Amino acid sequence: MRYTYFPGCSNHSSSRDYEESTREVCAALGIELVELQDWNCCGSTAVMAVDPMAAMALSARNLALAAAGGSREMVVTCNSCFSTLRRAGQFYQSEPLTRDAVDRALGEVGLTLQKPVPVRHLLDVLLNDVGLDGIGARVSNPLVGLKVVPYYGCLVGRPKNDFDDRENPCSLERLLGTTGAVLLPFEHKARCCGGALMTTKTEVALELCRDILQEAVERGAEVMAVTCPMCHLNLDAYQGQINQRFGTKFNLPILYFTQILGLSFGLREKELGLTRAMYRRFDYARV
Amino acid sequence: MEVTEVLSERELDRGFSHQVQDLPGAGGLEKCIQCGTCSGSCQMSARMDYTPRRLIEMARVGMKREVLSSRAIWYCASCYSCTVRCPRGINITEVMSGLKSLAIKNEMCSRRDDGPAFYTSFYDVIKRYGRLHEGSVIAGFAWKTNPWRLWGMAPLGWKMFLSGNLEVLPEKIKKPAEISLLLEKLGGGVMKR
Amino acid sequence: MPGSDATSCGILRVVAGAEQTEIGTGVQGMSDVRTGVYVCHCGSNIAEKVDCARVREFASELKNVVVARDYQYMCSEPGQELIRQDVEKNGINRVVVASCSPRMHEPTFRKTLETAGLNGYLLEMANIREHCSWVTTDREAATEKAAALVAGAVARVAFHEPLEERFADLKQRLLVVGGGIAGIEAALKVAAGGYQVTLVEKEPSIGGNMARLDKTFPTLDCSACILTPKMVAVAQSENVTLYTYAEVEKVEGYVGNFQVTIRQKARSVDTSKCTGCGVCYGKCPTRVPSEFDAGLGTRKAIYVPFPQAVPNKPVIDREHCLQFTKGKCGVCARFCPTGAIDYEQGDQLITEEFGAIIIATGYETWDPAAAPQWGYGRYDNVLTAMQLERLVNAAGPTKGKIQLQDGSTPEAVAILHCIGSRDENYHRYCSRFCCMSSLKLAHLAREKTGAEVYNFYIDLRAFGKGYEEFYNRVQEEGVHFIRGKGAEVIRKDGRLAVRAEDTLLGRYREVPVDMVVLNTAAVPRRDSEKVGQVFGIQPSPDGFFLEAHVKLEPLKTATDGIYIAGCCQGPKDIPDSVAQGAGAASEVLSLFAAGKVKISPVVATVDSQLCSGCRVCLPLCPYSAISYDEVNRTAYVNEATCKGCGTCVASCPSGALSVRHFTDEEIIAQIKEVLAV
């Protein structure tokens, strides 16, 4: 299996651990990831807020590069990149005015788009292309009894994806169920962590993250599984601040779902970037 | 007590609703039935000066200044909770981003809000390098708002650096000029007809 | 251009305002064809977009046209008079009316022709309203198209021949499908008129959804108290034959003569022996969630769904009965004092003939488990409105006590309107009775528990007689109204909470409650598609059955002799369902009183010279109207059954089939003229 891979800015900086675990897990499953040549920022929500058409332009350049490189499908690990790139493809196809404007601008830099390549989240690819059997076959180190809460955040399911329910997603439960871990029910699974508001509305975002961590801990979670660098940053790096502000005692490892899979495949701490945790490192000896 | 006056027809900007709807994904405002599902689904609406539903109505009516200078738009986390539940299929999240961009473009942003400074810093960095560089965004943001902010953020930055999660120098794409050209061609906030 | 010589022909004296062009008597072409063309303005409906005078001028030049006129309302009495006058004075023998859809006024103008002494089938209509003026803003284009359609009609009408309508006998027996309030009402009314009625109900008892309700708005009379007398009347009526636990399997024939096959599902109880004593379900060891109680209570594997059931005879639910699943038990058979239990009983097929059919299959409520945000199926004490109806009902699972899962009484109850209705994510339409039923439930909850009751609504639609007054009464009882849709139900601090915006305040609220009631959409029954196929009736876009005309023929369907009533056509409250049941009955009574059915002469005919006897057409006819004549070796069309749909014509390899007035030469002539303009 071969896919074009769009790492997104975070995987090259604040979420190296996601990048490392993604590459390791994909290699273990025989998935070849070909990094998109000269990719740029997906056109994230922050850009949209300044200039929605500029955000379209950024997304469109990535999609055009993928098309030019003969890509069939593009895999993304970041929820926000996933949503942004899909959104661009969708508006490009459904809004003629947007399409014309994008085409004209791309033409200036010698690119064409026409038919955006499908953009897929790694979660979808592992679940539906590799499949549970394929994953299960690679599990050599079952995480028996490890209590995990699945946290999806917003943008993997909203506004829409093709593989899961948007109000009550369950892909993570299905996927991580193969590792022998116990997936706990989690009502905050698709609530917002605050995203970029952590910088501009810190108070509010800290509160949202507190609520998420609170339920996780009340449910007896040992680990929280996430699918997005932004969620990871907010829930891990800011855990100390949350504790400070609210007098809580959270000490919960936040792991990318790829890291959890990697653990069950018997991959090592370093390979999975587990040492990069900012607040609470996962107790590797536990597995 | 706030004194409310007659909503003067002269103060309304009839074209405003169309300006909003010209943005990608932000159409269909006329369909809104004012049910409030959006605000009820929003985790931020309790903190907003106007709820999302109210902003939609204000935009429809043409209360441009009030909408664009509201703080509510900067509280939107772009979580799409409203959008997926709107019974009339309105993409409220896109409307919210559109309003942010119009506020910046029209220089009507609430002066009490840090949002615009953050998003424009972010935008500037992308425009320069084609990719995100957290350090530069934070520096730009602090510069525009309150340089002392850097002091508060330093510990986190240091931690990120130690764990290898912070790039000191920005990572650039090969053809950054292509990005600025693209942004100029397509930019400007409002859809080019 | 107003005809300057109009005054001389005397017509303007009869009909003021009619514009005309007269072409004297110079007949061109077929010497015996003399056509009159009438262009209708339909007030401004047509005239606003179509230049009617120009169309009239244009028509006057066409072959065979002797007179062309345009007039404000052709369907009005003076408009029709124009045609009559021309028949008399100008000797026209073909008529083209360019106006609205023939569905609307073809019968009107046929009559006009007949009263003028012409055969009603020497008429052709050109639809210049629905096909021209209503579908464009371009006056020029509309006028051109109108002219083209008129030219086509003129060319075609020349080939029309006088056709004779015939009559067929009619069975004065009615089939009613569905034993809810609408079906019951229809059956009783027609039975009271002295005709035989067969009522088929899928469930073990008649009563439908109304039997499950506690009180009814706005008068708060008990649903069962007003319904059961009618159910009993059905059982006692000499003219009604009742099949419960039965379904219609096949329908053949046409208005006046339907052959219907009914499957009587095996009850496993011999109803002729059963006395309804109830010993069997007292003894049956198997408990099953009760459908009647919306899953809140239980019933036995042998059961009558509710105490007032008609007939009051049990059925065995073979899916759950141990005798059937495990092959051993037999408790009910052992205890039945009359030996009525019959495990061997099989389904029975009954074939009967009917003259008319009323479909009143009702609705069901939407299952909100499909939308997790409202907490149904996830949290305790989130109920549907139907579940609350059953809780409040004295015969319900809690004997009428509104209580939480743990048996305690709620202190605060939220009622959420429009759940799954008025929502593009689920159903776009308004379910029509939920506002009022929410008010009623709010009243009952408040009365029975003293709880604070919050109604979350988008708009309150209290449109019926006494409804607004009822709303006011419930307000005065202290029920809270929050104008904002309940967006989500969450669990908070050990209770439930409804997240919503109070839109009148512009404030976000989280209202803590102990019980949430979801008033869910009324939806078509899950088997309605199948029912539609069996009876050959179409669904509307919302999935409910389609009426012939939403305003003027709400009870008829596109199939003659098949009527619809009640919620199967769309959500309705009880008063409206009753009115429709009675209305459908009156349709049937007038049909039966006429004693005969008219048969359209526009049917297929076989040219026996050309027919090769290949029989390709036989299986294709959707009405089974074609048979094969072994002696003459040709196909043969039963004109009483043929609908003139033309399916066979297209299939015939020898070109032996044609439909009257739709012959190849007619249609080709019409197309040629349309394209020539």
Ligand code: SF4
């Ligand atoms: S949810 Fe949609 S229809 Fe309802 S108020 Fe919000 S934008 Fe309007």
Ligand code: SF4
């Ligand atoms: S997208 Fe914005 S407005 Fe909509 S629910 Fe999320 S935070 Fe609220």
